[in-house]
Amino acid sequence: MKMAFVDRNPTQAEIEKLRLVLSTYQDGSGQLVTKGGKTLPGWRDFERAFATVFDGEAQESKFIFDVLLSDAQRTGVYYGVSCKMRRTLNETLKTGRVTLELSNSSGQFWKALEQRGLNQQNYKRNPRLAGEVLIDVVRQWHAAVGIENSGGVDLSQSFYLALSWGKSGQYQLFKFPLTLLDTDTLTWDFPSVEIDEEEHSGRRLRGRITSVRCLSGMESLVGN
Numbered sequence: 001m002k003m004a005f006v007d008r009n010p011t012q013a014e015i016e017k018l019r020l021v022l023s024t025y026q027d028g029s030g031q032l033v034t035k036g037g038k039t040l041p042g043w044r045d046f047e048r049a050f051a052t053v054f055d056g057e058a059q060e061s062k063f064i065f066d067v068l069l070s071d072a073q074r075t076g077v078y079y080g081v082s083c084k085m086r087r088t089l090n091e092t093l094k095t096g097r098v099t100l101e102l103s104n105s106s107g108q109f110w111k112a113l114e115q116r117g118l119n120q121q122n123y124k125r126n127p128r129l130a131g132e133v134l135i136d137v138v139r140q141w142h143a144a145v146g147i148e149n150s151g152g153v154d155l156s157q158s159f160y161l162a163l164s165w166g167k168s169g170q171y172q173l174f175k176f177p178l179t180l181l182d183t184d185t186l187t188w189d190f191p192s193v194e195i196d197e198e199e200h201s202g203r204r205l206r207g208r209i210t211s212v213r214c215l216s217g218m219e220s221l222v223g224n
Helices: 012-027 043-053 089-095 106-115 127-144
Strands: 056-058 067-070 078-086 159-165 170-177 186-189 193-195 198-200 206-209 219-222
Touching: 012 043, 012 170, 043 056, 043 067, 043 078, 089 159, 089 170, 106 127, 127 186
Parallel strands: 078 159
Antiparallel strands: 056 067, 067 078, 159 170, 170 219, 186 206, 193 198
């Protein structure tokens, strides 16, 4: 039997089920609190909702993948899902770009950066090298739990699942392969931030695809 997201696209019925589960978090139980005390689903709610609808296991731990989908044909083998959620839908609709926060594990990242001669004082001078190092660290995390290294995760069909949303209450779901990021196709920078109406150098490292690609496999979710 083919699995949604792994072997085939989800059906409209499955997407509707996910939408309805996410909508239940408006009852006061959602992570995100809006004006008036109302709530919306947050990142943890997204992980739990996806696991519930698609018979997965939400890890709720420091494991590299947020949800594991069991392979019915192979005992002890799973497909990993890295769930991402950001309020960036308005920007996506304008630019055609989807943004992902790859990781915020600063401790392990700094250790890897220091091994390549980058530290708190000089890392902003070489954003490309910093980006290459961080992408390599994430790849090592994935490889460590892959079936090729006696782990339980089939990396070939594991994926990122991004839920972007906007103030209007509309949500869009995007799926990307783990091999999403090729450092040779990205431009790297540290975008500035505005503090007290003044521009300051930011700490967030951003890797951008130079040319906008067509967004395929986009599913629509409405939170209301």
